Amino acid sequence: MGIKVVQRHGGTFIEKIYLHAIFGGMKTTLKHFTANLSDASNIPTICYPEQLPRDITSRYRGVHRLTHRKSDNTIACVACFMCATACPAKCINIVAIAREDGVDEKMPEIFNIDLLECVFCGYCVEACPCDAIRMDSGLYSVVGDNRESFIYDKAKLLSIKGISKEEFSLAK
């Protein structure tokens, strides 16, 4: 490999009087201005409440949801506390009880996520061995008028629908 000689700019007379470059830059901005003035439909701005974001995919980390088992449509979570352990914000609160219907050994009695504490990192989803918690709901806007309304309980988390193809838990 030889030495690469980089061409230096700014030495010639035309470059030294600036005006050439200034008019070049002004031409570029004027092109944008006239193009956008004559046809504003090419502007990528989304006028938010009327137009919704178009880039929410199934991999977008939205509000959590708890999945169901495909076999009997019951909760997939086995209350192993892996998500609560992985959570850096300590926003998941689980109370486990024994499962009486014979499908599995344990299930959560209480499964609360405090969305005001949550940092939406997705570690709980990665930690889950049962594919029971997911963030594929596509919900990017969580609103409430008091603090309690941001604590999502088990029933609420189970009721949220996902936007990905797999509706049920993929765990065996």
Place this chain on the structure above:
Amino acid sequence: MSTILILLPLVLTILYSLVTVPILVWMERRIAALIQDRLGPNRCHINGIRLGGIIQSVADMMKLVFKEEFLPSHIKNKFYYMVAPSIAFMSAFLTFMVIPYADNITIGEETFHMQALPTDLGVLWFLAFAGLGVYGIILGGWASHNKYAILGSMRATAQVIGYEVAMGLSLVSMLITYGTISLNEMVAYQSQTFFILPAWGIVLQPLAAIIFVVTAFAETNRAPFDAAEGESEIVAGYHTEYGAMKFGLFFVAEYIAMAASGALIVTLFLGGYQLPYLTTNDLINNFELVLWLIIAFAVVTSLLFLRWMKKHNIFAMSGLNETKVYTTVIIAFTIFAIIVMSYYALGFAHASEVGVMLLQFAIFTVKLFFLHFVFIWVRWTLPRFRYDQTQKLGWNILLPLSLANIFITAIVVVWVNY
């Protein structure tokens, strides 16, 4: 009649300086947005009427007016602190007083000047008050008792001293070319023809025009010479300690100073209120033809604008149906204007003089707003100059260039005339 004609330039001065400020703020935002592929302000409305976003700047001004007027407790010189924004504002406002908005109008025996201050010393008045504007900035920065503020005002001072010299010298070459210091006579001079081009200042003296435009940018502390309020280095520069309407006055003063510089550039270099190739007398003598052309122009532009609006005004707000209201207003206004114009053309004693005067106001306004567009366009194109680059450009390049320009101009003028 005569009272109206005497008061008219004063009213126009207020219109061009104060009333255009919300429009300028709106232009600044919209043009910046369109240059950067954004939409700009389009939400603020009064019962569904948005006027394309102008309501937003009205709302911003209301906010500044109704904010609490506080006085930081560390400020010792309260008088200077309070008076600084007013100086900046007043001097920017007074700069406008000498700009001729139309040619002198003769009705019967009397001649009326279309300048708010009918003086022949227009250029000197402009230089005096444009230079005075920086006193507000210096005083504000010093009285704020704040390091960022004093740094900003020092920068503004050094910059204005450097560029005022080049500005004055480039003006001198224009004075030699026109052979007068009365702004109205300069505009009259520019109605001549220079070979095939109109004898506008920018054609006769391109170098002086460039120097003057560059120094006008520096004089008004506009980008790319806005080191006095360099946000990335010194917070907000000279108005760091100001809030509410005291800040608002600085803000408005910047826009009025920009408008005044634009008006002087139009007057000196772009033929003022003149149309190219046509003197005021040509217009007065062929007024009926001019009137028909204006009517045709009004109809065509309003139709084009209605088509453009139908395509772009798509986000409806709650309240009135905006597009419908605008369409009605524009069509009604065009028809009204046509009726008034034909009525006056037929049965009014001094129709042609008054009509040409109004036409010249319109021409001046169009040229002024083109200059505003250029100011805004440059701001959103060029990055800020580094401080030493500003000084180097002012003292090492613009000053010798303007001096050389004076010599060349003087030699050419003497050679042509004798």
